[in-house]
Amino acid sequence: MTLEEAQQQVDCWIKKYGVRYFSELTNMAVLTEEVGELARVMSRKYGDQSFKEGEKDNIDDEIADVLWVLLCIANQTGVNVTEAFARNLEKKTKRDNTRHINNPKLHDHGEE
Known part of the structure; x- marks a missing residue:
């Protein structure tokens, strides 16, 4: 599924089931x-906290909720996410094409 298709599916769902x-x-x-x-899930799964009784590792569902x-918001403000993301990627590439590679902090963990 493309981002454009996802935007369209959200819009169809809202119009069919969400009223508005x-x-x-x-x-x-x-x-x-x-x-x-x-x-909350990230802090329990990757951080120092533990899951409380009844909580579950549903990181995939939480990420999907954020994306939804x-x-x-993109649909109701007229943003084409595909185009916006492509422009953002181009901006980051121009701005940061050597920034992270030359950052010694990123190489301190043996992950070169």
Whole structure:
């Protein structure tokens, strides 16, 4: 599935099952909530915290939730994510094409 297809599927789902998009500001709050849920799983799986009883490692679902809300925000603000991502990748490549390679901090862990 392409990003464009994902945007279209989200839009179709919202129109069929969701009645309408939440407001842009509500979706920004929902995005923040979803990123927090992803952070909780990450801190338990990769950090120093442990899972509480009843919690599960559902990192895949949490990432999908974040992507879903991002696609909702893109749809309702008229952003073509495919085009925006391509421009962003080009910007990063021009700006950082030697920055990370020349960063000794990234080579300190034997991962060259």
